[in-house]
Amino acid sequence: MDFDFSNDQRALRDLVRKFVEREMPKDAVAKWDKENELPIELLDKMAEIGLMAATLPEEYGGTNGGVVEETIILEEVARHSSTVALAYGLDVCFGAVTLERFGNDEQKAEFLPKLASGELHFALSLTEPGGGTDILGAMKTVAKEDGDDYVINGTKVYTTGLNIASWIFVVARTSRDAEKPSRGLTVFLVHKDTPGISFSKIEKLGSRFLHSYEVVYQDVRVPKSSIVGEVERGWGAILDTLNNERIFVAATCLGLAQGAFEDAVQYSKERVAFDRPIGQFQALQHMLADRMTEIEMARLVTYKAAWMQDSGQDCSLPATMAKLSASETAFRMTDTGMRILAGYGFTMEYHMQRYYRDIRQLIFAPVTNEMSRNFIAQVGCGLPKSY
C-alpha cells in the first residue's frame, strides 16, 4: 500500500494552497459572505491556473487528472471557504463528470473546452418542493416529446449557483413506471435564458454568496440534442454523478473541518486565562486531539473513495461513508471551535461562525446523513431496506 501523493499531486496541492492564500484570504471570504456576492473573477483565476481543467482529458484542454486531484483541490479551497469549493464542484462534478461520462461527442466538444477555460458554469436542477430524499417519489417535473423538441414543465428548488451558471442540468420525467420509479427520467442540459424559465432567490443561513433558487419551468422548449445520456435512463447518469458528488462534498467538509481546526488551535495558543494559554488546559487539548483524529479518519476514507472511483471500482459505499463521516466530523469541529472561541466565536469578526453556519447544509445535502446511514446499513451491512 502507498498512502503518499505523487510528486504531481503534491505540486498541485502546493499550487492550490498558494492560490488560496493569495486570492481568497479569509478576510476577503468574510467580505463576500457579508455582501452576498462571489466575485466571478475568482473562478476565472482558478481556470487560469488550470483548476477547472484538472480532471478533464487533454483533448478537451484538461490535464488528465482524476477524482483524487479533484479531492486535493476541494480540500485546499474549503480550508478558507466551503462555498467557493461548492462553486468549483458544481463545474467539475456536475459539469465535467456528467458530460464526460454521458455526453455525446458533440456535447463534449462544445462544452468541455469552455468548462476547462472557465467560460461556462453549470448548475443542477434535481430537487423539487415535495422533497429531496424521496426524489423519485416527489418528482413532478415532466418533459413531453413534441416533434424535434421536448417541452419541460415543473418547479425545482435549491438549484444552486445560478448567479454564476449559464447552463442547468434539468432532470425530468419523460414517462412514469409505477413499479420502477427510477425508470423514465431524462437529463436535459438547458440554457438559463431559455424562454419559460424564471427563478427567485432563496435566502439562506450559510453559503450565502453562492445563491440557491426556486426555478419554475413553464413550457420550456428544448431540442432533442439537449438530452445528456439516454432518454428514460437519466437515473443511471445521475447516480454516477451523485457518487462523485458525495466525494466532492466529503472533500469540502474535510477542508472546512481543517480550516476550523487550524483557527481553533491558533486561538487556543493565543488566548490567555489564569496566566496561561487556554490550550494548556487538558479539557481543550482533548477536544482538539479528538477532532484531529476524526479529521484524519475522514480524510482516509475520502481519499480511498476518490481512488476507487478513479480506478473504475464501485465506490458507492466508501463515497457514502466519506460524506457521512466528513460532514459529521466537520460539524463537531465547528462546534468545538465555537466552544473554544467562546464569546469571540459568536461575533461576526471571527471566521468560526461562518464555518459553523456553512457546515449545516452539508449534513443534509446533497444527501441527508440519515439516508446515508440507510444506504450503508442496506448495502454495507446487508440489512433489509427500512423504508
Ligand SMILES: Cc1cc2nc3c(=O)[nH]c(=O)nc-3n(C[C@H](O)[C@H](O)[C@H](O)COP(=O)(O)OP(=O)(O)OC[C@H]3O[C@@H](n4cnc5c(N)ncnc54)[C@H](O)[C@@H]3O)c2cc1C
Ligand atoms: C443550500 C442548499 C443547496 C442545495 N443545492 C442543490 C442543487 O444545486 N441542486 C439540487 O437539485 N438540490 C440541491 N439541494 C437540495 C438538497 O439536495 C436537499 O435539501 C436534500 O436532498 C434533502 O432534501 P429535503 O431538504 O427535501 O429534505 P426531506 O427529503 O424533506 O427530508 C426531511 C428529513 O426526513 C428524513 N428522511 C426522509 N426519508 C427518510 C428515510 N427513509 N429514512 C430516514 N430519514 C428520512 C431526512 O433524512 C431529513 O432529516 C440543496 C439544498 C440546500 C439547502
